[in-house]
Amino acid sequence: EAGVVQSPRYKIIEKKQPVAFWCNPISGHNTLYWYRQNLGQGPELLIRYENEEAVDDSQLPKDRFSAERLKGVDSTLKIQPAELGDSAVYLCASSLYGAGTEAFFGQGTRLTVV
Amino acid sequence: GENVEQHPSTLSVQEGDSAVIKCTYSDSASNYFPWYKQELGKGPQLIIDIRSNVGEKKDQRIAVTLNKTAKHFSLHITETQPEDSAVYFCAASTGVRKLSFGAGTTVTVRA
Numbered sequence: 258e259a260g261v262v263q264s265p266r267y268k269i270i271e272k273k274q275p276v277a278f279w280c281n282p283i284s285g286h287n288t289l290y291w292y293r294q295n296l297g298q299g300p301e302l303l304i305r306y307e308n309e310e311a312v313d314d315s316q317l318p319k320d321r322f323s324a325e326r327l328k329g330v331d332s333t334l335k336i337q338p339a340e341l342g343d344s345a346v347y348l349c350a351s352s353l354y355g356a357g358t359e360a361f362f363g364q365g366t367r368l369t370v371v
Numbered sequence: 372g373e374n375v376e377q378h379p380s381t382l383s384v385q386e387g388d389s390a391v392i393k394c395t396y397s398d399s400a401s402n403y404f405p406w407y408k409q410e411l412g413k414g415p416q417l418i419i420d421i422r423s424n425v426g427e428k429k430d431q432r433i434a435v436t437l438n439k440t441a442k443h444f445s446l447h448i449t450e451t452q453p454e455d456s457a458v459y460f461c462a463a464s465t466g467v468r469k470l471s472f473g474a475g476t477t478v479t480v481r482a
Contacts, residue, residue, distance in 0.1 A: 261414070290470075299377075299460050299472030300415065313469055348414055356464040357403045362414030 259283070261363035263349050269369045275337035278366045282330070282351030289326055290360065291334050292348040300348055306332065307355070339370045373398040375463050377473030384451050385481050392476045394461035395443040401463040404437060404444050405470070409458045418459075419446070451480045 262281040270276050282289050287308050292300035303322065305313040308329035317324065321340070326332040336343055346365040352358045374397040384390045396404075402423035407415035421428045421435045421444065428435050432451075437444040448455055461473040 297475070299375075299462075299474050301472070302469045305469055350414075355466060356468055356470045357466040359405065359417050359420065360470060362407075362416065364412070364414050 261349055261351055261361050263347075263363035263366055265366055266364065267367050267369075269371060270339055272341055272370050273338040275335065276339055276368060277336075278334045278347050278349075278368075280332045280334070280349030280363060282332070282349070283361055285353070286351035286361075287329070287354050288352045288356070288358075288360075289332050290348075290350040290352075291324060291332070292350065292362075294346045294348055294365070296345075303334070303347075305356075336368075339368075341370050344368055344370045373401060373463055373465070373469075373471040375461060375471050375473045377461050377476060379476060380474065381477045381479070383479045383481060386452060387450055390446075390448040390451055390455070390478055390480075392446045392459055392461065392478075393443060394445070394463075394473050395441075396463040396471075397442070398463070398465060399439075399442065400465045401442075402466055403464040403470075404435070405462050405464075406433075406435060406446050407460045407462065407472075409460065409475075415460055448478075451478075453480050453482055456480045 289306040291303040294300045306326045324334045348365045350360040350362045352360045377394045405420035409415040434447045464470045
């Protein structure tokens with residue numbers, strides 16, 4: 258069974274440019290998460306979806322970040338415009354249902370803003 | 372919200388020795404406590420988890436203990452091997468709500 262797939266693996270952009278990350282969760286998983294992981298730190302939740310509904314986006318900087326999960330499957334996270342401080346690894350994870358079940362992580366997208 | 376603290380931040384052990392990582396959490400409603408291992412360039416991978424109705428769980432060389440009264444839980448790795456070198460994260464969740472992670476422990480196993 259394929260795991261959580263993310264693309265791209267790496268992205269280098271200039272500040273003020275837009276960027277988008279894509280995630281395909283494990284088939285059948287209702288819950289999808291986007292996390293941001295700064296160097297030397299643990300993952301921090303940006304947004305959590307239950308099917309196509311964003312149920313927790315309190316940590317998402319809504320002035321520049323947006324996300325969508327159309328049809329409750331794939332998801333896209335966008336940053337526009339990117340800032341230097343957005344450099345981090347963006348991780349997507351999915352679980353069968355909610356944060357009380359095992360979350361499977363993708364390999365992440367390493368974003369560098371120059 | 373939930374606050375998870377993890378210690379130590381780095382741990383160096385001789386191959387064959389044991390490694391212990393400790394975490395505390397703030398929300399007494401937390402009932403799910405997973406541990407993740409992250410290797411360089413990869414996403415975190417679950418290695419063991421425990422729920423609040425269990426005090427201890429073991430899987431081969433890995434064990435986790437939970438003290439609900441003190442609100443802390445620990446990861447124990449016995450007979451460490453070079454492939455155990457990685458960053459380990461503890462996390463806590465109140466169930467369907469978000470998983471909160473500790474800051475991580477970098478474990479180095481010296482041959």
